[in-house]
Structures are given as C-alpha cells and as structure tokens.
Amino acid sequence: MYKNIAPIFGAAWQAFSLFYNQYPIRFLLVFLIMLVSGVLEGVSFLSFVPVLDVLGGVAESGGSKISLTFLEYMSAVGLPASISAVLSVLVCLMIFRSLLLAVGTVFVQWTFADYVASLRVGLIESAMNAQWSAVRDQKTGEVVNAALTEVEAASATAQQMNQALVSLIQILVYMGAAIAISWQFTAASMVGAAIMMLLLSFLILMARAESIKKTSTTKEYASLIADWMQNQKALKVMGIGHAAIKLIVEATEKLSHSVKKLAVFQSSLVLGQEVLILFFLAGAILLVDSYLQIEVSELLVGIVLLQRLMSKFGAFQIAVNAIARQQAGFISVRQRLDDLQHLAEFSSVRKEAKPRVFLSSNIDFRNVSFSYAETLVLADVNLKINAGEMVALVGASGAGKSTLLDMVTGLVNPIEGEVRVDDIPLSSLDLVTWRGQIGYVPQDVVLMHDTIRENLTLGAVGLSDQDVFDALKLAGAYDFINERKEGLDLIVGERGQTLSGGQRQRLALARALIRKPRFLILDEATSALDQKTELEIAETLRSLTPGITILMTSHRPALSSLADRIVSMEKGAIIPSVPVT
Structure with a gap:
C-alpha cells in the first residue's frame, strides 16, 4: 500500500517544489501566517478552560492547571480574573486569528493565481518555441486542454499540498493543546486517527487510479471536440452531423462516468471520516469516565479539542485524496512542458552571437x-x-x-x-x-x-x-x-x-x-x-x-x-x- 501511496506524495511534492522555487518569499510568509494562526487557534481553545472555571467559581480555589496558568499571565499584565476580562482576551485572540487567517487565505489565492498564469504562459511559450516537428504533431485540443484544465489541476495539486502542510501544523498545535489537558487523552486520539487513515486509504488509491483515466479521457475529449468543430461546415453540408454527435455523446458519457466515480470516492471518504470520528469520540469519553480524573472544564474543552484534532486528521486525508485526484493533470502538464523544452528550437542561453544577414546576394x-x-x-x-x-x-x-x-x-x-x-x-x-x-x-x-x-x-x-x-x-x-x-x-x-x-x-x-x-x-x-x-x-x-x-x-x-x-x-x-x- 505504501508503494502505491508514495507516488501521490512524490508528484504532489514536485508540484509544490516548483511553486516554492518560484515564490520562496511568498511561501515563507504563507507558512508563517498559517503557523501563527494555528497557534492562536490552539490558545483560543485552551482559553475556554478558564472561562468555564471562572463561570463555575473554581478558578481561584483549585481550578485546573490551565486556568491557573492562564490567570497568572493575565495578572502579570494587570488584568483582573473576572469573566469579562477572560472573555475579552478570548474574543481578541479569536478575532486576531480570524483576521490573520483571512489575510493568509487571500494571499495564498493570489499567489496560486500567479502560479497558474506562469504555468499557462510557460506552456504556450514552450509550444511556440518548440521545433517544427513537435509543433506539427501536436493536437490543438490537447494543447487547449492542457492550458486550461490541466494547468488548473497542477495548481490544485500544489494548493492541496499546501493545505496538507497547514493541516499538519494544526494537528501539531491541537496535539500540544490536548497534551496540556491529558497525554493519555492525546495518545488515544492519535491511535484513533491512525486507524481512521489506514481504513480509508484504499479510497485514495482508487481515486488516484480513476483520476489518471479521467485525465486521459479529457485529452481525447478535447481533441475530438476541436476536430469536429473545425469540420462542422462539411458535416452540415453532407448531412452527417449525427455521426459526430454520436461519437461526442459516447465520449461525454465516458468522461461523465469518471467524474461520477470520483464524486463517489470523495463522498465515501467524508462519510467514513464522520462515522469513525463519532465512534472515537464516544470511546474517548468512556475512557475518561472510566480511567482518567480530569476537571469538568478540561473534559469539555478536551472533547472539543479531540473532535477538532480528528477533523484535522480528516482534513489532511481529504487533502491527500484531492492530490490523488488532481495530480494526473500536473503530471501531464509537467511531461508536456519537459518534452517541449527538450525539443526547444533555440537554447534559452545563447553561448555566442550568431551572424545576421539581410539577403543582399x-x-x-x-x-x-x-x-x-x-x-x-x-x-x-x-x-x-x-x-x-x-x-x-x-x-x-x-x-x-x-x-x-x-x-x-x-x-x-x-x-x-x-x-x-x-x-x-x-x-x-x-x-x-x-x-x-x-x-x-x-x-x-x-x-x-x-x-x-x-x-x-x-x-x-x-x-x-x-x-x-x-x-x-x-x-x-x-x-x-x-x-x-x-x-x-x-x-x-x-x-x-x-x-x-x-x-x-x-x-x-x-x-x-x-x-x-x-x-x-x-x-x-x-x-x-x-x-x-x-x-x-x-x-x-x-x-x-x-x-x-x-x-x-x-x-x-x-x-x-x-x-x-x-x-x-x-x-x-x-x-x-x-x-x-
């Protein structure tokens, strides 16, 4: 199974590396924004513990360690241990985290829009600058499909790799927050997440295989449409348009079948995650009730943290599934770019000046x-x-x-x-x-x-x-x-x-x-x-x-x-x- 999953990450990492090499500073900024946002999200969740303790009147009379630590920091900056002060800190943290995340999201989308544009320009330039034999043998429909559809898939692959990294950051943050409550609680959630990802990994492999078929079918479909549209006058005059329509319908149904199968795999993955998360949550609550002694405030926050932690594992797996579905497009674009650049008519670096003539003889x-x-x-x-x-x-x-x-x-x-x-x-x-x-x-x-x-x-x-x-x-x-x-x-x-x-x-x-x-x-x-x-x-x-x-x-x-x-x-x-x- 690992041999089958490895190519998924290999192609995704290649797409992500191309993005990183092109925009290293932007990537570091995005990474920093997502890291800070993740830490703030974890702190925001932990701050609910002192809120509950203050509401219950136990914050200053032996509340949880998290509450005592939180209130000590507030006292150090001159804030009272009142419910209004604690809520104010919580609201400020969450607003700042939301603003940071919004800015980061827009920045990421802008960056990937530039990435798509550069891929498209690079693809067209490579096609235009290739040797005539390569240009002559290209199918117009395939080139158009590559510049429009496959380039988007290549960008989506890099985006999903970015999302997978963001999910990993959030997983680490939530793990840290969960450990602050109970390491046993955290260990149980990690075991559950590993079981969930293992049980559902077969859906990712099936999605990858189907996406490769879909990419090939889309190429054929684009070429077929381009060829028939260029000959539509002859088809009309000779009254044989129905033959073209029949072929196009067959190709459309084949493409639609692949899209439907990918939708089933995606929905099955989400459904499987939701069901397994519910089972693991129920098991975790039983574990705490039977074997662990945790303050009520920590228990309530811990359950929410567990649900969020499992969801982030699920988000990571969904990102991997999206990579499996989209990577075929990236592989196709990368292969086309490599082939065209290998067949470039002129070297990008001119080693010496060549003579110029003006046809005078x-x-x-x-x-x-x-x-x-x-x-x-x-x-x-x-x-x-x-x-x-x-x-x-x-x-x-x-x-x-x-x-x-x-x-x-x-x-x-x-x-x-x-x-x-x-x-x-x-x-x-x-x-x-x-x-x-x-x-x-x-x-x-x-x-x-x-x-x-x-x-x-x-x-x-x-x-x-x-x-x-x-x-x-x-x-x-x-x-x-x-x-x-x-x-x-x-x-x-x-x-x-x-x-x-x-x-x-x-x-x-x-x-x-x-x-x-x-x-x-x-x-x-x-x-x-x-x-x-x-x-x-x-x-x-x-x-x-x-x-x-x-x-x-x-x-x-x-x-x-x-x-x-x-x-x-x-x-x-x-x-x-x-x-x-």
Whole structure:
C-alpha cells in the first residue's frame, strides 16, 4: 500500500517544489501566517478552560492547571480574573486569528493565481518555441486542454499540498493543546486517527487510479471536440452531423462516468471520516469516565479539542485524496512542458552571437536532401535564388515544393547538404533575425476570431492603421474592407468563416506584407482567388521586386507567368530552370 501511496506524495511534492522555487518569499510568509494562526487557534481553545472555571467559581480555589496558568499571565499584565476580562482576551485572540487567517487565505489565492498564469504562459511559450516537428504533431485540443484544465489541476495539486502542510501544523498545535489537558487523552486520539487513515486509504488509491483515466479521457475529449468543430461546415453540408454527435455523446458519457466515480470516492471518504470520528469520540469519553480524573472544564474543552484534532486528521486525508485526484493533470502538464523544452528550437542561453544577414546576394541550396521517416522528399537539390528575383516552384503534389519552403525558413534541416544565405550557412545564422525578414502566406489560411486590424498586426507594437491600409491595398483587399461600415474593426469570425476564400487569402497576403519583408514566401497563396484578382495580385507582387525576393509555389499560370524563373520539381528533384520570356 505504501508503494502505491508514495507516488501521490512524490508528484504532489514536485508540484509544490516548483511553486516554492518560484515564490520562496511568498511561501515563507504563507507558512508563517498559517503557523501563527494555528497557534492562536490552539490558545483560543485552551482559553475556554478558564472561562468555564471562572463561570463555575473554581478558578481561584483549585481550578485546573490551565486556568491557573492562564490567570497568572493575565495578572502579570494587570488584568483582573473576572469573566469579562477572560472573555475579552478570548474574543481578541479569536478575532486576531480570524483576521490573520483571512489575510493568509487571500494571499495564498493570489499567489496560486500567479502560479497558474506562469504555468499557462510557460506552456504556450514552450509550444511556440518548440521545433517544427513537435509543433506539427501536436493536437490543438490537447494543447487547449492542457492550458486550461490541466494547468488548473497542477495548481490544485500544489494548493492541496499546501493545505496538507497547514493541516499538519494544526494537528501539531491541537496535539500540544490536548497534551496540556491529558497525554493519555492525546495518545488515544492519535491511535484513533491512525486507524481512521489506514481504513480509508484504499479510497485514495482508487481515486488516484480513476483520476489518471479521467485525465486521459479529457485529452481525447478535447481533441475530438476541436476536430469536429473545425469540420462542422462539411458535416452540415453532407448531412452527417449525427455521426459526430454520436461519437461526442459516447465520449461525454465516458468522461461523465469518471467524474461520477470520483464524486463517489470523495463522498465515501467524508462519510467514513464522520462515522469513525463519532465512534472515537464516544470511546474517548468512556475512557475518561472510566480511567482518567480530569476537571469538568478540561473534559469539555478536551472533547472539543479531540473532535477538532480528528477533523484535522480528516482534513489532511481529504487533502491527500484531492492530490490523488488532481495530480494526473500536473503530471501531464509537467511531461508536456519537459518534452517541449527538450525539443526547444533555440537554447534559452545563447553561448555566442550568431551572424545576421539581410539577403543582399542570394539563397543557395547546395546538394540538399531531406526525408520524412523513410520517405525521401528532396534528393540532391541544387538551386540558387538571387536577391530581388521572383521564382516560381511548380510540380505535382508531393514533389517537395513545400518542404523546400520549410527548409529555407529553418523549420526543417537537410539530412545532407546545406542552405546558405548570402554565402553563410543557414544553420549558423540567427534564425530569429532571419525569420523577421520573411513574409509568409500559407495555402490554408487560418484567421483569428478577431478584427481585421488584429489579424494583420498580430499584436505587434508600432504598426499604425495607415500601415494596415497600405498592406490591404497591396494585397487587393482594401476595397472590400472599405465598403464595410466596421472597417478595420470588422470581426472575421472563427477561422475567418464570415469571409470568402479569396478574401481570406488576400488578408493573409496583407498580413505578410505589413512588416515590409525582404523575402516573401507564398505557398499556393492564390489558389482560392478568381482569375482577375489573381492577375491583379500577381502584378502587385511583380511590382515589389527587386526590392523583395519572392519564392512561391503555384499551379496557376497567372502567377507563374510573371516570375523571373519557373523551377519545376518532380519526386524531390529539380528539373532545369525555365527562364520566363
């Protein structure tokens, strides 16, 4: 059993350690607040003993040792041994303890909110900075689920570990208070608590196993929803939405089943604790009545202390159970972060400055080969693109055109040969600076559910509305935007669904041009445009050279015909270039 419980605390401690390492001062403050609050709570309970003795008139005529000690301290500070004075001290202690606990609770919640935010930012940054192969293979739904749900679970794991530590502090305080009344009484309560935790530990192990299944099911569910929502138009048009609904219903029921089982385990744990605590309380009272001689005031307070002590053991066990339920999310987030950071495209520490280029001479593919798994995609490719030139790559699907584009941007690296920019190997360049000079227009345009302005600027500082309008004009998108009363504030809808395919592609072109790139890459960027618009954009692109170097793939003659060169590709190889006349 201990071997099964150990991983629970191992993962929880790892989560808590991450929190502590990030916020050491805050943690120490929280720990100090909780410690002082716990001590005040114990003293407050013990102060009920002199209250009862004073009310019974036995405080000064042989009351309990606790009462005599308490009244001696009051006398030392000049307070009378009256009921009003004793109650005043008690009320002040409890109010101060409550205020301290309230401040500590808010502080803890604020700190964990920052912890969640840092986890989310770290997760997204790691995903964005990972190698392209890792980014390409990620499921959108799983990333969203990790950033929203699993990060909350990771935070909850650390919070519950914190709660477990707080419960331990309170247990020690209550034990000290109980020992002040009777060590036999305290020993009996400790035995009862140990029995309770042992009897109910199987529920924690069952909750842990089910939480692991729930985390896996939630990942699958999030990916399923994301995939089907992205294809909802096709589902509607073909009238097969019922098939998607059926799969989603099955996945929902599977997830719901896990949630219900975890609820049963949680409720069973609370119920078991309450029943066992009642039995132990009854046994403790019988023990005192039969074998121990305790003042009535101490007995009454001792019973309450015993109940509180057992409850704190129960709170500790509930915290452990919550850790077991939530830790699967933390493990998943931690594993994802570790994997992404291991596959980071750039080292967080740059050992030496890398050269920067501004594409003033050429891009040179020298004997370049590349393969996906065991499939050869590029075979001994040699191609030179001069600065200011407009080059069109043509060829059947799978010829290697898009891979060549990925290679010149540094998304993939050749297994043989090298790519050189201005006669410097691309592998030795500062890729951040190099990519900052590139404008890219993909074939599959994905717009954000936001305004035209935000879709073009992508949050970049320093781009004005005039820059946006200039880019729209270059891309042939100004007129249809200008006709709408919303203008740049027009919301384009999810993935740009409120716009036509041609309008989306023109906005993607404007997004690439707004930063005034030195190197423009277009991957079938005009495939959704009508012939007239395509020709207009082709002429616009032609006018950008020689100020901009353009490399594009296209099956459309209007775009290819205006290129300086047409480079044909077949089965990963280059067919001799054809100069355009």
